[in-house]
Amino acid sequence: MRRYLPLAAVALVVVGLQLALQAAGAMYYLTQLTMAAGYCLVSIGLCLLMGYAGQLSLGQAGFFAIGGYASAVLTTLKLDAAAPAARLLARLGILAERRDAFENLLLGVSPWAALLAAVLATGLVALLIGLPVIRLKGHYLAMATLGFGLIVFRVLLGTRFLGEADGIGGVPALPLFGLEVTGGKAHRVESYYVAWGLVLAALLLAVNLIHSRVGRALRSIHGGEEAAGALGVDTARYKLATFIAGAVLAGVAGAFLTHYNGGIGPSEASSMKSVRYVAIVAVGGMDNLWGTLLAGAALSFISLRGYLGSYDDAFFAVILIAVMLFFPDGLLRRARIGRGGG
């Protein structure tokens, strides 16, 4: 069970950090740490895709946005509460009431049903896009994924009911066993733990995946696709499955952060965001889950805190280039944090 040790270490750090911040009276950092967790989730998915299936994707932000917008649109619907269909669905728990800032009662889809829809939507789109995409290689693959992300971005910008340039706001909290995931001060701690719980769950799945048959198949593909194919590995199916998994993780992260922030905007689908995710995975080491986690947490946190001011994007570009030039195996591999997949 050595492979699960890092997971335990991560869990310890997560709890320890929260307690330390509480003691230092600096709990407001939890906001950025929670948001960083969401972005880590995307990066983990991308790590599996890039590091294990060997597929570059410059379009993860598109999946993030699909998941987030699906949640946002569904939970901010203003349905007619009197309609019989509405009452039935509300009884089934698919619709839920919420209060807006003016204490009005509105009826929309319940957050969990919307989350499910977000997962399905992201998975479906990933399947449709993935089928042609996995056959591409090199620059064509890069461009296709970039183009996909940009189309999502453009469609979001151009569609009125998706909020066009301003996105969607007023998204309610995500309820969880009496807790609520939302950005307010009162729910800071529980949101933090839910976020990092999600990350740990994703890591658990990833670790199990890597050490299973599927994981070995993926590594064989990454090592040499033709050879793997010659050995009877169904490369297309595994690459597609990883693509969809990465997309769904991004979609879940999108939905989570949308509830946390109470809204989402088209900038989440921008190509710059996709580049950031790639940068995080590159810095952490393409197939290094723990490195990716650390890089994702640190870089996202720094960016969200605004420590770099207007040099934020330039900073990401510099480390991206530096890593690709000097540390193609990832910065953190050099620093000996983690060792590949375990």
Place this chain on the structure above:
Amino acid sequence: MPLEQLLQYFFAGITEGAIYAIIAIGFNIIYNTTGIINFAQGEFLVLGGMIATSLAVVLPLPLAVAGAVAATMVVGALVDLVFIRWLASPSVLRLVVITIGVSILLREGMLHAWDEKVRALRNFTGTEISSVRILGAHIAPQALWVLGIAGLIVAALALFFRYTLAGRAMRACAANRTAARLCGIKTRRLVTLSFCLSAGIGALAGCALSPLTQTQYDMGAPLAIKGFTVAILGGLGNSTAAVAAGLILGLLETFSVSLLPLAYKDAVSLAVLLAILFLRPGGLFGRREVQRLKEF
């Protein structure tokens, strides 16, 4: 649709298409010599426009443009020398990511050097309200300049590749790099030359475009995407086809405005990109056996 409106769309389409074609040719030049897709191609256009607007304050317009082109060519060479040259057989992944990083760096560099304001070069001839009537349609003289300069670039490049030693050496590189080296061709220098050339034509196009569309530090990336779409549409590496493909995409975009809400105009060219990549990556004019990729 009345003829006048049709012609109006037509002229708007070929003007935009000419710019896309120039960007695509820039991609092709570098790709042919090195197998690299230079994501920073769009930034060369913007850089040319920015430098020209700064120089135009002290120099007459033609000199300002010439200066901008020269300066951008230097930047192009630097991009190669600093980032690309000493990579020994890099994977495509690394190259893609590096050029993306370079494009972001250039963009942020321009932001901090010139700030966020929009700038525009003076119209080469006429003013902002000049209008030339051609067969009932109105077209700005600057658009004619764009078309003219684009045509000039294409013609000059054709001559360069056919009749000069350097040009022919680059074609040899494109055909087979190892063989070219065996013939004594200094491929590394040609790589730098190809970056210079792409940067130069990009800068010239950017200067011609600036009076029409204004220049802002973040205009590079969308232009690069369109340029890449055209390059793929025509078949990667095929510059003659790029011209045709550019015109086709430009016309497609402008005519789409008459049918679809304007907001989806960019989505049209992206859809074309994906369609080509998924269905016929060799491009409209390419051969069936597609991936002439150098790696991976």
Place this chain on the structure above:
Amino acid sequence: MSRPLGWFRVLVVSLVLAAAAFLAGAQQNTVKIGAILAVTGPASNLGAPEAKTLQMLVDQVNGAGGLLGRKVQLVLKDSGASPEKAISFARQLIEEEEVLAILGPSTSGESLKIKDVCQEGQTILLSCAAAEAIVNPVMKWVFKTPQNDAFATLWIYRYLKERGLTRIGVVASNTGFGNGGKAQLEKYAPENGIQILIAEVYDKEATDLTSVLTKLKAREVQAVVNWSIEPAQSLVAKNLRQLGMQVPLLQSHGFGNIRYVEAAGQAAEGIVFPCGRLLVADVLPDGHPQKALLLDYKKKYEAQFGEEVSTFGGHAYDAFTILAEAVRRAGSTDPARVRDAIEGLKGFAGTAGIFNFSPADHNGLDMGSFEMLTVKGGKFVLLKP
């Protein structure tokens, strides 16, 4: 084994960072005011002048002894017009920096997103964005300083009606501001006898608008109204004339920056738009309540930054001066008292107009805050009736 040690290092570093930040934020005897502005990025034409104006005003106030005898500390965050950054910064400013108020954001989209955060955090928000939805319906802690797009619309329609131009085309950018303006135009058209023959929305980063304007030309509109805050405002003017269309072009109050006129060159001649009086301060009659402060702002800003004033910087000017005045009147920096003081401000002269706040009106401006301006000889001048 390196792995546990690696994590230990991370933990130590995080704790050190946390402690450092905590110490750095320790309370001094200052008045902390937060600002979230789009200094860089797509809305930098708004955020950059706003940031400069705030910096200038803060220095001015501190140089004159501060607010209630305490130094003013401005905590400025550059959101790059990104809503999620705006949200993150809003939370940071409210929970961590514990600012008295947040000035900005620059865009309507961002303002609408952080409204709830500020309301929940009981922190005053003085937005520099124009969408009416920011203050309608009224939220206790949320105010805005730019004029309502509804008023701008009515001024435009008044101009059009007087000249019998009733069949118009509308183009707007795909932002909250553009869409807000388009919505107002469509709302008030019927009762003003205006027929909008065609209304199109363009991407705020569009570089060529001839295609969409060709559509307007084909419908033979008598006038074109453009509603955006981006540099595309100049593009509309140029493309319009290049297409050979001679019809009048009207812009929103987002046109109030001479750079747009410069960019459009000759095509800007004759553009008509409603605007605050900042840009024509020198031709105001001497007794006008706004004249002195407008000229003062103009002189100081242009001297310090070497660029012409814009109405956007003016919105930030108003936000700060309103807050400062409210603090003085409340005699304290208790957020609730200051908030009440803002609501009680009447007849307060700012760059955008004379503000009259009330519990039901958190913008405080009315139709009279506008003048109709036009462009003549490359300059902004008052439109002669």
